[in-house]
Amino acid sequence: MGSVYNTARWKRLRCVKLSESPLCEPCQRRGDLTPASHVDHIVSIASGGDPFPPLAGLMSMCPPCHSIKTSAKDRAGGKGVAFKGCDESGKPFDPDHPFFNRLNNRATLVCGPPAAGKTTYVRNHRKTGDLVIDFDAIAVAISGETGLKRATPAELIPFVCEARDALIKRLRRRHDLRHAWVIAAAPALADRHPLAESIDARIVVLDVDEQECERRIIADPTRVDFRARHIDAVRSWWADYVPEPPHTPLEGPESFRGRPMEKEQTQLVPTRDWSF
Numbered sequence: 001m002g003s004v005y006n007t008a009r010w011k012r013l014r015c016v017k018l019s020e021s022p023l024c025e026p027c028q029r030r031g032d033l034t035p036a037s038h039v040d041h042i043v044s045i046a047s048g049g050d051p052f053p054p055l056a057g058l059m060s061m062c063p064p065c066h067s068i069k070t071s072a073k074d075r076a077g078g079k080g081v082a083f084k085g086c087d088e089s090g091k092p093f094d095p096d097h098p099f100f101n102r103l104n105n106r107a108t109l110v111c112g113p114p115a116a117g118k119t120t121y122v123r124n125h126r127k128t129g130d131l132v133i134d135f136d137a138i139a140v141a142i143s144g145e146t147g148l149k150r151a152t153p154a155e156l157i158p159f160v161c162e163a164r165d166a167l168i169k170r171l172r173r174r175h176d177l178r179h180a181w182v183i184a185a186a187p188a189l190a191d192r193h194p195l196a197e198s199i200d201a202r203i204v205v206l207d208v209d210e211q212e213c214e215r216r217i218i219a220d221p222t223r224v225d226f227r228a229r230h231i232d233a234v235r236s237w238w239a240d241y242v243p244e245p246p247h248t249p250l251e252g253p254e255s256f257r258g259r260p261m262e263k264e265q266t267q268l269v270p271t272r273d274w275s276f
């Protein structure tokens with residue numbers, strides 16, 4: 001790490017940052033004008049941050065603010081909230097505050113009936129290092145049997161639920177993930193909203209119609225033994241389904257209110273890719 005700070009590249013970047021933002025940014029958010037002499041990585045190099053990020057990834061600071069941040073982080077094992085308090089819009093001073101997980105849309109809850117294409121949707125949007133919380137994948141992982149993909153035996157279900165809930169619980173705390181994806185049937189608002197809110201997720205509902213889901217289930221060789229069960233599950237999903245209410249309009253890119261809803265047309269994909 002020390003080597004980064006000795007490079008000509010860092011020294012140049014530091015100068016550019018201090019000339020762009022000559023005042024201490026935490027002080028400025030509290031309304032104080034203090035000259036900055038330190039340049040801090042918003043995502044530390046130790047936690048995987050880019051050593052030479054764009055200027056927005058750096059923060060100009062005065063020495064006292066910098067040492068407050070450093071000691072708060074050290075006390076909390078690198079995960080502390082360094083700056084307490086919020087500005088007048090309710091935005092925390094500390095750029096590492098978990099509040100910003102939501103701003104950055106760092107989690108997505110993907111919902112829909114069996115064969116709607118939830119797993120495919122996540123596969124097409126995820127990137128390396130993302131977390132994917134998928135009931136079926138957990139069942140496969142804890143049973144050692146790939147053949148379970150489409151039907152988890154009843155006696156395994158409580159273990160799968162507990163493993164999934166442990167991952168969701170961990171997701172509620174501060175983390176360094178780029179993005180987390182949670183796959184759930186969740187037909188009712190009462191299923192979707194508490195979960196989405198607890199992990200600051202945006203919601204994607206793949207509301208593929210009943211006939212199309214049934215067609216896919218019948219065409220899917222991996223579902224051949226579970227057709228009736230999966231078609232039943234599609235019917236009960238549609239019976240319980242409550243669409244998202246129209247969301248409150250966003251008030252510009254700085255707004256934290258509202259939860260943009262995305263509705264996707266699911267394209268045709270190979271049958272083996274459709275998730276339960």
Ligand SMILES: [Zn+2]
Binds near residue numbers: 027
């Ligand atoms: Zn300061």
